[in-house]
Amino acid sequence: MKIKCTISYDGTQFSGYQVQPNKRTVQSELEAVLSKIHKNPVKVYASGRTDASVHAVGQVVHFDTSLTIPFDRWKKALNAMLPDDISVTLIEEAGEGFHARFSAKAKEYHYIIDRSEQPDIFKRNYRYHFPYKLDVHSMREACELLQGTHDFTSFCAAKSAVEDRVRTIHKIEIEEVDNELVFSFIGNGFLYNMVRILVGTLLDVGQGIIVPQEIPNIIDGKDRNLSGKTVPGHGLFLWKVYYDN
Amino acid sequence: MKIKCTISYDGTQFSGYQVQPNKRTVQSELEAVLSKIHKNPVKVYASGRTDASVHAVGQVVHFDTSLTIPFDRWKKALNAMLPDDISVTLIEEAGEGFHARFSAKAKEYHYIIDRSEQPDIFKRNYRYHFPYKLDVHSMREACELLQGTHDFTSFCAAKSAVEDRVRTIHKIEIEEVDNELVFSFIGNGFLYNMVRILVGTLLDVGQGIIVPQEIPNIIDGKDRNLSGKTVPGHGLFLWKVYYDN
Numbered sequence: 001m002k003i004k005c006t007i008s009y010d011g012t013q014f015s016g017y018q019v020q021p022n023k024r025t026v027q028s029e030l031e032a033v034l035s036k037i038h039k040n041p042v043k044v045y046a047s048g049r050t051d052a053s054v055h056a057v058g059q060v061v062h063f064d065t066s067l068t069i070p071f072d073r074w075k076k077a078l079n080a081m082l083p084d085d086i087s088v089t090l091i092e093e094a095g096e097g098f099h100a101r102f103s104a105k106a107k108e109y110h111y112i113i114d115r116s117e118q119p120d121i122f123k124r125n126y127r128y129h130f131p132y133k134l135d136v137h138s139m140r141e142a143c144e145l146l147q148g149t150h151d152f153t154s155f156c157a158a159k160s161a162v163e164d165r166v167r168t169i170h171k172i173e174i175e176e177v178d179n180e181l182v183f184s185f186i187g188n189g190f191l192y193n194m195v196r197i198l199v200g201t202l203l204d205v206g207q208g209i210i211v212p213q214e215i216p217n218i219i220d221g222k223d224r225n226l227s228g229k230t231v232p233g234h235g236l237f238l239w240k241v242y243y244d245n
Numbered sequence: 246m247k248i249k250c251t252i253s254y255d256g257t258q259f260s261g262y263q264v265q266p267n268k269r270t271v272q273s274e275l276e277a278v279l280s281k282i283h284k285n286p287v288k289v290y291a292s293g294r295t296d297a298s299v300h301a302v303g304q305v306v307h308f309d310t311s312l313t314i315p316f317d318r319w320k321k322a323l324n325a326m327l328p329d330d331i332s333v334t335l336i337e338e339a340g341e342g343f344h345a346r347f348s349a350k351a352k353e354y355h356y357i358i359d360r361s362e363q364p365d366i367f368k369r370n371y372r373y374h375f376p377y378k379l380d381v382h383s384m385r386e387a388c389e390l391l392q393g394t395h396d397f398t399s400f401c402a403a404k405s406a407v408e409d410r411v412r413t414i415h416k417i418e419i420e421e422v423d424n425e426l427v428f429s430f431i432g433n434g435f436l437y438n439m440v441r442i443l444v445g446t447l448l449d450v451g452q453g454i455i456v457p458q459e460i461p462n463i464i465d466g467k468d469r470n471l472s473g474k475t476v477p478g479h480g481l482f483l484w485k486v487y488y489d490n
Contacts, residue, residue, distance in 0.1 A: 010367055089363060119332070
């Protein structure tokens with residue numbers, strides 16, 4: 001049987017999602033617990049990796065099991081055995097054709113900025129502190145121009161080996177909540193560091209370093225040097241992965 | 246010159262406020278930074294200690310200095326040198342008679358409970374997860390009976406050596422915010438573990454283990470065994486210290 005598992009994690013103490021030798025990763029913690037339960041090695045497949053210090057509210061993974069454990073007990077057992085910075089929020093049976101990565105239709109990321117002059121120390125691992133003046137209206141204009149289907153080479157880490165860099169962003173929104181700015185992105189897929197470079201570019205727009213009307217040229221230039229900085233990972237959350245139904 | 250310094254800290258990685266040999270404490274971090282700036286040992290006096298994993302939003306400390314540095318530069322220098330889980334929020338000159346502990350007129354503590362069935366992992370170090378049914382109305386009745394001037398022996402850690410256990414609680418309030426319950430306590434002083442035992446007792450009231458009308462007997466009994474459990478430190482915040490003016 002194939003099990004679909006929705007998990008949340010605090011990325012602060014992880015060297016990212018994916019297994020790396022001698023590093024603490026989300027995948028290695030999950031596989032260690034599942035292998036213990038199964039008394040056999042179990043491999044876990046995620047919707048995609050996340051980098052060091054990046055968080056997840058709704059990451060999705062799947063694994064195969066021959067055990068017949070009721071779903072509520074699966075959830076309790078996993079949460080009891082997992083470290084307290086990973087939490088299983090939902091366990092479901094998935095059809096045999098399901099794959100956490102290849103069945104995903106879209107993903108939603110949030111990036112949160114703390115604009116207070118003095119950062120909230122209780123949120124220091126979950127917010128990027130950016131206390132500078134921002135023209136949110138211009139930033140929203142730039143969002144409109146970034147939405148749609150484009151080759152996002154200018155918004156992809158230069159070291160990425162991916163060849164097809166055409167992606168569709170269905171929606172970018174910026175919400176002001178107290179002293180915070182919450183960016184949300186929904187798209188059919190995101191290149192390496194793409195959300196963090198998009199946010200860095202939008203912050204340049206907010207500061208008047210880039211005007212919104214330049215966005216189409218930045219996209220067309222297909223050059224990482226044209227866009228803004230890569231903002232830090234600790235403000236980023238993999239919020240939700242969308243599948244059919 | 247005497248300097249009054251308001252600080253905020255995340256207690257998660259500290260063995261409490263007060264210096265202890267070979268432990269990471271808030272006081273030792275503060276004194277290390279100030280001694281470095283002064284090129285001489287500097288002693289720091291706080292309004293009171295806090296235990297391991299207990300946080301502070303508005304702890305107050307004072308120290309003496311012969312340096313003449315403008316206040317805004319004091320704040321910047323300290324924040325640049327302090328670890329990122331301590332933050333100086335305000336620096337002021339204090340009169341020569343000021344003492345962070347002995348001049349304090351009242352203190353305010355908050356204790357926050359996460360009532361969600363599944364705890365928010367991003368708040369796991371800042372909320373006590375307590376997903377059980379609570380009768381908040383009864384808890385508020387008990388608060389009324391706890392307010393005032395009493396001998397709080399029943400609400401003091403048994404190991405405390407303090408002899409005079411009469412304290413005045415000016416106000417206890419319980420606020421429901423989304424899935425959280427925020428307890429706030431203002432009093433002229435609090436005994437060792439007093440806030441955490443008061444919250445544990447109020448949770449017993451909320452669950453019907455203790456009825457509000459028993460509170461006067463629990464106070465009169467002057468026996469730690471009559472009150473509720475000591476709730477964990479990580480839900481507790483030293484919120485504010487009150488001085489004259």
